[in-house]
Amino acid sequence: MSEIENAHDLPYVHNTFSQVDPERSPHHWVMVIDLRKCIGCQSCVVACKSENNVPVGVYRTWVQVVEVGQWEVDPNGDGPVAVEGKTYVPSVKRFSLPRLCNHCDDPPCVEVCPVEATFKRQDGLVLIDYPTCIGCGYCIQACPYDARFFNPIQQTADKCTFCVQRIDRGLLPACVTSCVGRARVFGDLNDPDSEVGALLAHYSTQGLDIAAGTNPQVFYINLDGDLVDAATAYNTVYPYAAGTNTNQYDELTGRVLLETPTGGEGGRA
Amino acid sequence: MGGSLTHSGLENAYWGLMVVTYPYISGLVAGSFIVSSLSHVFHQRRFDALAPLAVLASLALLIAAPLTVLGDARQPSNALELLTRDHLPYSPLSMFIVIWLTYIALMLAELYFAFRATNVRIAEGTGWWAGLHRVIALGSSDTSESGARRDRRILFGLSCVGIVLAFLFHGYIGFVFGATKAxxxxxxxxxxxxxxxxxxxxxxxxxxxxxxxxxxxxxxxxxxxxxxxxxxxxxxxxxxxxxxxxxxxxxxxxxxxxxxxxxxxxxxxxxxxxxxxxxxxxxxxxxxxxxxxxxxxxxxxxxxxxxxxxxxxxxxxxxxxxxxxxxxxxxxxxxxxxxxxxxSVPLTGFDSLQTVLGVFAVAFLIFLLFSWLFPWRQASAAAPAEPLDPGRPAQAGAPAEPLDQEPSLRFGPTLSPATSKGGA
Structure with a gap:
């Protein structure tokens, strides 16, 4: 369990994040993810695991595969899914949504840590001082993106660091270098000539769960409402059907809900 | 809109049965303290006999309560970081160490004054039991009526502060959840x-x-x-x-x-x-x-x-x-x-039914230890309350049992069925 690196001795902030002055900070690291270019190959997930030695069963970044659309009643009555006398056919599309810690500008995880073990560095990174962590799990509860987890080996909270050990040496994060479609772009928002600056200037971008007021610093291009709906809690939760394997008609939303297996030890894929 | 996710097992519930038990035990602490304050603060004289018992139960549970969260933490050996680098007042959880330590101190003071007169009377006897109570009474030898009145005044003040602390102690736990906007x-x-x-x-x-x-x-x-x-x-x-x-x-x-x-x-x-x-x-x-x-x-x-x-x-x-x-x-x-x-709640091991029962067992042991050291029966009987048993009226102010007697640890009812049966 090694302490987090801070090669340039940047100040740490624990409390009120307006203390982070973007003018005086040497960098403001952000990530832009262009969803039009993500092909769902999961190589970023593999690269992250390899670079950061992330244990089996937990993930610092993961690519969520989201099915968008509806199951519609088949007028002929021979759709693949039959519920209550009707049959349904899928009218759905699949999207990939790469996710990681959003390195929020107002991170609730940092605010709630009882021992100041996690902090925001002046250049925008939200990091953890592992030897200090008491493992209470409050930061994990407070993160709206489920970006934090308990590292099963070192038994502390853990999360994406934007590959701090690489960017302090002038390298890109592992997930960015391995992205085959160049969907992940990393850079310095303080630098007007950076690629992220250009992307943010040219495209309309969206953040995940911006209603939470966390000010996320991972920006998505082409993140539409259907995706957000399916990839946040702001939708219906799956009706509990332990031991059954039947598709259900949800009276609340008028949708057919497919049985999906739940549980398991944090298998993100 | 939306759709169903084609895979899951993405998330884990990290807080288990121990975190369920923590607010439960601390609720019992706060609640039983309020019961003791019915007598100390609100002068409900009929609850005088109950107050010493409530103080003992409240303190025993208060000492045991943090064991639940300590057992739930992945790095319990780092718990002392709470004293050296507490994230006050930003983290709701950081309130714990402040409120808990203050509460412990207050409860010990309350324990001292609630049992002072009884302890002094025991200390007047001879033997190690009396010697022990001379130590517990911290050298006090005042058995006068004015001393008892002063005790009650101090208990009133302590309990007033204690009610605020009881509300804070439990209110902060509610806020730990209420502040989690995720x-x-x-x-x-x-x-x-x-x-x-x-x-x-x-x-x-x-x-x-x-x-x-x-x-x-x-x-x-x-x-x-x-x-x-x-x-x-x-x-x-x-x-x-x-x-x-x-x-x-x-x-x-x-x-x-x-x-x-x-x-x-x-x-x-x-x-x-x-x-x-x-x-x-x-x-x-x-x-x-x-x-x-x-x-x-x-x-x-x-x-x-x-x-x-x-x-x-x-x-x-x-x-x-x-x-x-x-x-x-x-x-x-x-x-x-x-x-x-x-x-799922495991039966044994980390965060399980076994550990929760262990915490309750620790609380019970502490309660037994305190109720042995601090004879609440005599303190209750000494309280100016209605007779506890109509069939056997206890004179107000007079101890129902000889005080200089060394305690007998009885495990089981030793009394006749006539007195031990309450009956409806």
């Missing part, structure tokens, strides 16, 4: 109030049971005035709790009033889901409606068995409330709609 079932300003009121409810029910059982153990009949008085307070706070739960229901279970995420989680978890039994059945049904209905029947209300059933039902309901908040809130998925984060 979980829509937790993020409600009602949380601290709900926790405090249900804490008082559970504390009164707990003290009813402790009082009746403890009185039987020492062979005195529990006083009907005390027991029925406690039940009356229990019902009053239960009505307040019911009112708060009604507000919670209105703002969670009615789609037109509730946030979309709150409503959908509440609908699929609490109303038609894995927590329906513990919420509608145990928390509301057994924990609130059943006790209120039973209390309305005079025969049941006046019987010992009826009182015990009411108290046990209330305790079960409050535990279910903690269960539904802690585990129910985590069952709601953060990042993938149409899934439930399932949890």
């Amino acid at each position: 979980r829509s079932l937790w993020a409600t300003p009602l949380m601290p109030v709900l926790f405090i009121v249900s804490a008082i409810v559970s504390g009164i029910a707990f003290m009813w049971l402790v009082y009746v059982v403890a009185m039987r153990y020492v062979g005195r009949r529990a006083d009907r005035v005390v027991a029925s008085g406690l039940l009356t307070y229990l019902v009053l706070f239960l009505l307040l709790d019911l009112f708060l739960d009604a507000i919670d229901l209105l703002t969670s279970a009615v789609p037109e009033y509730a946030q979309g995420s709150t409503y959908s989680s509440f609908y699929h978890l609490m109303l038609h889901g894995p927590f329906t039994f513990t919420y509608l059945g145990v928390q509301l049904g057994i924990g609130m409606v059943l006790p209120l209905v039973l209390w309305l029947i005079p025969v049941v209300r006046r019987s010992w068995l009826g009182g015990a059933v009411i108290s046990l039902a209330v305790l079960a309901g409050v535990f279910a409330m903690r269960w539904n908040v802690v585990l129910g809130g985590q069952a709601e998925s953060k990042i993938s709609s149409n899934t439930v984060v399932t949890t």
Whole structure:
């Protein structure tokens, strides 16, 4: 369990994040993810695991595969899914949504840590001082993106660091270098000539769960409402059907809900 | 809109049974302290005999309460970081160490003054038992009436501060959940109030049971005035709790009033889901409606068995409330709609039933130790209350048992059936 690196001795902030002055900070690291270019190959997930030695069963970044659309009643009555006398056919599309810690500008995880073990560095990174962590799990509860987890080996909270050990040496994060479609772009928002600056200037971008007021610093291009709906809690939760394997008609939303297996030890894929 | 996720198992509920038990135990602490303050602050003289017992029970549980969260933490050896680099006042959890240490200090002071006169009288005797109590009495030898009056004044002041601390101690736990905006079932300003009121409810029910059982153990009949008085307070706070739960229901279970995420989680978890039994059945049904209905029947209300059933039902309901908040809130998925984060409670090992029973066992041992050191029977008998047993009137101010006698540790009732049977 090694302490987090801070090669340039940047100040740490624990409390009120307006203390982070973007003018005086040497960098403001952000990530832009262009969803039009993500092909769902999961190589970023593999690269992250390899670079950061992330244990089996937990993930610092993961690519969520989201099915968008509806199951519609088949007028002929021979759709693949039959519920209550009707049959349904899928009218759905699949999207990939790469996710990681959003390195929020107002991170609730940092605010709630009882021992100041996690902090925001002046250049925008939200990091953890592992030897200090008491493992209470409050930061994990407070993160709206489920970006934090308990590292099963070192038994502390853990999360994406934007590959701090690489960017302090002038390298890109592992997930960015391995992205085959160049969907992940990393850079310095303080630098007007950076690629992220250009992307943010040219495209309309969206953040995940911006209603939470966390000010996320991972920006998505082409993140539409259907995706957000399916990839946040702001939708219906799956009706509990332990031991059954039947598709259900949800009276609340008028949708057919497919049985999906739940549980398991944090298998993100 | 939206769709169903094609995979899941993305999330884990990291807070388990130990975190369910933590607010439960600290609720009993706060509630039993409020019971002791009925005598110390609100001068309800009929509860004087109960106050020493309530102080002992409250302190024992207070010492044991942090063991639950310590057992839940992944790095318990780092717990002392709370003293050296506490994130005050930004983190709701950072309030713990401040409030808890202050509360411990206050309870020890309260313990000293509640038992000072009794300890001084024991210290007048001879032998190691008297010597021990000379130490516990911290050299005080004042047995005068003015000294007792001063004790009561100090207890009044301490208890006033203690009530504030009891509210803070439990209110901060409610705020730990209420401040977590990532979980829509937790993020409600009602949380601290709900926790405090249900804490008082559970504390009164707990003290009813402790009082009746403890009185039987020492062979005195529990006083009907005390027991029925406690039940009356229990019902009053239960009505307040019911009112708060009604507000919670209105703002969670009615789609037109509730946030979309709150409503959908509440609908699929609490109303038609894995927590329906513990919420509608145990928390509301057994924990609130059943006790209120039973209390309305005079025969049941006046019987010992009826009182015990009411108290046990209330305790079960409050535990279910903690269960539904802690585990129910985590069952709601953060990042993938149409899934439930399932949890299971292991029987042994980390965060299990075994560890929870262990914490209660530690609390019970501490209670036994304190009740042996601080003879609450004599302190209760010395209190100017109504006679504890109509058949055997105890003179006010006179100890019911010889004080210079060394304690006999009795494990089991040694008294005749006539005195140990309460009867309905």
